[in-house]
Amino acid sequence: MIVLHHLNKSRSKRIIWLLEELGVEYRIEPYQRDAQSNLAPPELKAIHSLGKSPVIEHNGRVIAESGAITEYLCQQYRPDMIPESGSDDYIDYLQWMHFAESSAILPLLLKMFVEKDGAKMNMLDQYAQVEVAKVMTYFNQRVTAGYLVGGQLTGADIMMSFIVDALHRGGALAMFPNLKAYHDFLAGLEKFQKAEALEAELDKSI
Helix, strand or coil, rough: CCEEECCCCCCCCHHHHHHHHHHHCCCEECCCCCCCCCCCHHHHHHHHCCCCCCCECCCCCCCCCCCCCHHHHHHHHHHCCCCCCCCHHHHHHHHHHHHHHHHHHHHHHHHHHHHHHCCCCCCCCHHHHHHHHHHHHHHHHHCCCCCEECECCCCHHHHCCCCHHHHHHHCCCCCCHHHHHHHHHHCCCHHHHHHHHHHHHHHCCC
């Protein structure tokens, strides 16, 4: 049994989707963000010292980090979701897997923090806007309305789904038509829809 420690409105949404695609037995332990700080509750630190989500428990192991969880579970249960090692598709897969939590997420987080802070800043606001435009324009140029790699579902789609979802929630998808098409494609997948419904059901802040 896989246990997913899931924080509402977090990266662990994509792990729910992955678990649905894997078709494995799993259980979700839900946690809610603090209404004032928007931070994870201290209870998560009892699972992993960083107190962040997603975290899974499997076969006596505690595994953190979305990318590591995605690669681990795909290797265990759906190796077909990882392209053949050494192939061009595998190189693309690796780049998207790492792009999600490096080049893509950083400017989005900076922009979100600037907006939440609300204070006048000397350079960070402009920097965040320029970086979001640059990185998402690159992503928009590389993607179409379909799976990212090799015409089939891979871990790269699991990881990058959070990025287009963040753009969607921020109302920015209209500026990137290819990303909107990709988002709409994912939103039409049965298991993706199941994950959306499960997360909404678990989110007590709605």
